[in-house]
Amino acid sequence: xxxxxxxxxxxxxxxxxxxxxxxxxxxxxxxxxxxxxxxxxxxxxxxxxxxxxxxxxxxxxxxxxxxxxxxxxxxxxxxxxxxxxxxxxxxxxxxxxxxxxxxxxxxxxxxxxxxxxxxxxxxxxxxxxxxxxxxxxxxxxxxxxxxxxxxxxxxxxxxxxxxxxxxxxxxxxxxxxxxxxxxxxxxxxxxxxxxxxxxxxxxxxxxxxxxxxxxxxxxxx
Amino acid sequence: xxxxxxxxxxxxxxxxxxxxxxxxxxxxxxxxxxxxxxxxxxxxxxxxxxxxxxxxxxxxxxxxxxxxxxxxxxxxxxxxxxxxxxxxxxxxxxxxxxxxxxxxxxxxxxxxxxxxxxxxxxxxxxxxxxxxxxxxxxxxxxxxxxxxxxxxxxxxxxxxxxxxxxxxxxxxxxxxxxxxxxxxxxxxxxxxxxxxxxxxxxxxxxxxxxxxxxxxxxxxxxxxxxxxxxxxxxxxxxxxxxxxxxxxxxxxxxxxxxxxxxxxxxxxxxxxxxxxxxxxxxxxxxxxxxxxxxxxxxxxxxxxxxxxxxxxxxxxxxxxxxxxxxxxxxxxxxxxxxxxxxxxxxxxxxxxxxxxxxxxxxxxxxxxxxxxxxxxxxxxxxxxxxxxxxxxxxxxxxxxxxxxxxxxxxxxxxxxxxxxxxxxxxxxxxxxxxxxxxxxxxxxxxxxxxxxxxxxxxxxxxxxxxxxxxx
Numbered sequence: 112x113x114x115x116x117x118x119x120x121x122x123x124x125x126x127x128x129x130x131x132x133x134x135x136x137x138x139x140x141x142x143x144x145x146x147x148x149x150x151x152x153x154x155x156x157x158x159x160x161x162x163x164x165x166x167x168x169x170x171x172x173x174x175x176x177x178x179x180x181x182x183x184x185x186x187x188x189x190x191x192x193x194x195x196x197x198x199x200x201x202x203x204x205x206x207x208x209x210x211x212x213x214x215x216x217x218x219x220x221x222x223x224x225x226x227x228x229x230x231x232x233x234x235x236x237x238x239x240x241x242x243x244x245x246x247x248x249x250x251x252x253x254x255x256x257x258x259x260x261x262x263x264x265x266x267x268x269x270x271x272x273x274x275x276x277x278x279x280x281x282x283x284x285x286x287x288x289x290x291x292x293x294x295x296x297x298x299x300x301x302x303x304x305x306x307x308x309x310x311x312x313x314x315x316x317x318x319x320x321x322x323x324x325x326x327x328x329x330x331x332x
Numbered sequence: 333x334x335x336x337x338x339x340x341x342x343x344x345x346x347x348x349x350x351x352x353x354x355x356x357x358x359x360x361x362x363x364x365x366x367x368x369x370x371x372x373x374x375x376x377x378x379x380x381x382x383x384x385x386x387x388x389x390x391x392x393x394x395x396x397x398x399x400x401x402x403x404x405x406x407x408x409x410x411x412x413x414x415x416x417x418x419x420x421x422x423x424x425x426x427x428x429x430x431x432x433x434x435x436x437x438x439x440x441x442x443x444x445x446x447x448x449x450x451x452x453x454x455x456x457x458x459x460x461x462x463x464x465x466x467x468x469x470x471x472x473x474x475x476x477x478x479x480x481x482x483x484x485x486x487x488x489x490x491x492x493x494x495x496x497x498x499x500x501x502x503x504x505x506x507x508x509x510x511x512x513x514x515x516x517x518x519x520x521x522x523x524x525x526x527x528x529x530x531x532x533x534x535x536x537x538x539x540x541x542x543x544x545x546x547x548x549x550x551x552x553x554x555x556x557x558x559x560x561x562x563x564x565x566x567x568x569x570x571x572x573x574x575x576x577x578x579x580x581x582x583x584x585x586x587x588x589x590x591x592x593x594x595x596x597x598x599x600x601x602x603x604x605x606x607x608x609x610x611x612x613x614x615x616x617x618x619x620x621x622x623x624x625x626x627x628x629x630x631x632x633x634x635x636x637x638x639x640x641x642x643x644x645x646x647x648x649x650x651x652x653x654x655x656x657x658x659x660x661x662x663x664x665x666x667x668x669x670x671x672x673x674x675x676x677x678x679x680x681x682x683x684x685x686x687x688x689x690x691x692x693x694x695x696x697x698x699x700x701x702x703x704x705x706x707x708x709x710x711x712x713x714x715x716x717x718x719x720x721x722x723x724x725x726x727x728x729x730x731x732x733x734x735x736x737x738x739x740x741x742x743x744x745x746x747x748x749x750x751x752x753x754x755x756x757x758x759x760x761x762x763x764x765x766x767x768x769x770x771x772x773x774x775x776x777x778x779x780x781x782x783x784x785x786x787x788x789x790x791x792x793x794x795x796x797x798x799x800x801x802x803x
Contacts, residue, residue: 171674178674203661203670207683226654258689262728 112242115164116141117148117181118200119173127168127228134235139164145173145180152188152195163192166219166242171201171208182208194219198241201225204252206259213246213327218320221247221283237283246283246323253281256330265311266330273310276303281326285319353559356566357499359442360492363569366431367489370481373431377424383413422461425468425477432477435484436577443570449473450579450587453774472582480576492569498558505551513544598770601763612663620656624649672711676701680711681734688718688730696734700795702741706771710743710791713764713775717745717787720760725749725785741773741791751783764789 114136118124121143128138140151152167167188173180185197198221199212212220221241227249228234237247257278260266269277272293279289286304290297304322308315311329316322375382387409390402429451436447452471459467468474480488490497631645664670672680678696685692701707714732721730727749734743755761755777765775773791 202657203665205671205683206686207671207679210686224657226657229650229654255687259686261689262691 112136112166112239113139113164114238114242115139115148115151115167116169117143117145117151117167117173117184118170119143120170123170123225123228130228130231131168131235131238134231136235136238143173144175145184146175148173148181149184149188152184152197153191163188163195166196166198166238168198168200168238170225171199179208182211186211189215189217193217194244196241196244197221198223198238198247200228204249206252206255209248209252209256210331213324213331216324216328218244218246218324222252223247223249224251240283245285245320246327248282248327250278250282253278256281256327260330268310269307273303273307276300277307277326280304280307280323281330283323350559353495353562356562357495357558359438360494360562360566360569361496363435363438363566364489364493364496366435367485370428370431371485373424373427374481374485376420377428379420380413380417383409383416387413418461422464422468425474428477428481429468429474432480432577435480435573439570439573439577443566445570445574447574447577448579450583453772459776472586473579476577476580480573483572483576488569488572491565491572494565495558495562498561499555502551502553502555502558505547505554507551509544509547509551512547594766594769594772597766601766609663609667612659616659616663617656620652620659624652624656627652668708669711672707677707677710678734680707681714681732684711684715684718685730685732688722690718690722690728690730692718692730692732694732694734696732698734698736698741698795700736700797702736702791702793702795706741706791706793709767709771709773710741710789713767713789714743714745716760716764720753721745721747721749721785724753725751725783727783736795739792739794741789741793743789744786745789746784746786748784750781751779751785752781753777753779753785 112135114131116124116127116131116138118127118141124141124143128141131138140147142148142151148167148169152163167185169181169185171179171182173184182199185199189195189197193215194217196219197212199208200223201208202225204222204224209222212222219241221237223234223237227237241247257266257274266274266277275293276289279292284292286297286300290300293300305315307313307326308322311326313325313329316325387406390406390409393402433449436449440446451473452467454467627645627649631642631649634642634645669680669683671683676698678698681696682694685694702710718730721727725747727747730745730747732743732745734741736742753761755765755775761775761777768775768789768791771791771793773789776788776790777785778788779785
């Protein structure tokens with residue numbers, strides 16, 4: 112799997128490269144500014160074989176402006192190549208940015224706090240999920256998203272357990288992962304999921320990724 | 333080829349002079365025209381005392397009319413006077429103020445003389461009548477506007493209109509001279525004239541027949557004189573206006589007092605803010621990092637002998653470092669919110685609305701970015717207002733409207749909650765007032781019991797042009 116990394120702090124860039132390599136991912140480019148990132152994403156410098164990478168790990172704040180350069184480059188690249196998998200990392204997470212990343216309706220999006228790289232297994236898992244067209248939303252984003260849906264009657268009708276399942280599902284986790292996290296069987300997760308979709312009046316789907324996007328679209332409406 | 337050029341070269345200063353004179357005449361005339369409006373507004377302003385005076389006069393008069401009729405008439409006049417006093421004073425004063433402001437602006441545009449304004453900030457968007465009246469009458473600048481209006485409406489305008497009067501008189505003389513000299517229907521031309529309001533008619537009418545060439549020459553001289561004196565007349569008028577319209581010592585003293593006060597408050601709150609940050613760092617992230625260091629040290633000691641215990645300590649260290657990061661994040665958000673730094677005020681307020689837990693409809697359009705301190709003050713003010721809504725208003729629906737117009741950044745934050753908010757109650761609203769006052773901004777709160785509540789902030793500021801980068 113070919114990965115592009117955009118991170119301006121050398122230590123973190125180096126650490127990420129090593130961590131991904133240790134888990135068998137190939138880092139084809141590690142850049143430190145927005146312009147080079149955009150070139151690596153849509154230009155031909157994305158790797159030896161050329162073409163876009165399988166996934167990009169991007170810091171929001173990059174030179175030269177040190178504002179949201181990385182985010183804007185990622186959004187621009189995804190406008191040109193819809194569904195191009197991008198995992199955005201940041202020192203802080205904002206619902207506004209999560210919305211912008213999800214707005215296209217395509218999968219292949221991740222938005223995580225930088226702290227999440229502390230747990231390398233979980234982090235690499237998230238990278239693989241995004242590369243496969245899935246989603247990886249930070250628990251903090253989802254917590255705030257759920258909080259802003261507090262007034263919603265349908266969300267209010269969910270049982271506490273269903274709410275837990277909803278939160279994990281919105282993070283982008285598969286039924287198997289949710290079952291493992293909540294120490295329940297996959298079948299009971301599937302039951303909760305069906306109930307959630309019924310209560311939120313959403314079209315059920317067998318496809319994990321499509322299900323996650325439907326839930327996020329509902330919470331973000 | 334060079335000859336015509338030379339001729340135009342010679343004529344150029346003259347032509348420029350004439351053009352300048354005519355422009356100055358037009359401007360003088362326009363300025364003088366304001367006097368008519370001022371006169372009307374002055375009459376409106378004093379309508380109440382005039383009517384009441386009339387009422388008293390009617391009462392005191394003893395012409396043989398019926399006493400009952402006399403009393404009724406006086407009462408009607410008195411009532412009209414009282415009503416006029418309530419209805420007319422504020423619009424009349426505001427009208428006079430706007431005319432004075434217009435004059436100041438025209439002086440700046442036309443004569444290049446900037447006359448400062450020193451009006452007190454308005455009490456809010458929709459204050460009650462007595463507050464508006466007090467705001468207007470207590471302002472020394474209003475007294476100045478009144479004096480200026482009285483002077484301008486009586487004789488001031490004559491100075492501005494001097495050259496126009498001379499020119500009109502000159503042209504009338506020329507016209508009548510020409511018609512006497514060449515015209516066949518001179519008597520008709522003359523019978524039409526006396527009715528017109530222009531000044532020199534009596535002169536024209538009584539001129540002896542045969543004095544026509546003299547009349548034309550005099551007219552030409554008068555018109556030329558009018559053009560020639562126009563710039564001087566305008567300058568004289570400008571001088572007079574400047575003396576009467578410029579703010580005096582009292583306003584400047586008041587302004588200095590206001591600035592000193594807001595500066596002190598800004599410095600105080602800045603210092604308090606720094607103390608808070610220091611304390612948060614000391615008790616939070618710093619302490620956690622010390623703990624991380626100690627835990628790592630302990631893990632190092634144990635790793636050879638008790639690897640399981642060491643692993644538990646490492647997990648603990650990782651958790652503590654994540655907590656330290658979370659605290660630093662919260663702290664940074666409180667100092668300078670990331671979206672504000674990245675995107676500016678409009679998006680930062682959108683992000684704030686998303687995070688508020690309320691359902692907030694945001695309309696935010698800014699053609700550029702205000703200075704960072706203004707952005708920051710506006711952001712935290714909105715933050716505080718949204719927090720107030722979720723704490724006290726008992727509603728989840730709010731509206732924010734952010735826009736920039738004529739040098740003012742205006743933010744309305746409204747909710748359909750229970751109302752009854754009072755700045756005197758809490759420190760929050762007072763804090764917002766203080767924040768925006770540092771930029772000469774104001775906060776107006778309209779919150780009747782039962783709601784809805786509308787908080788309006790206006791901060792005068794300039795916008796920088798948006799960045800041209802299209803990425």
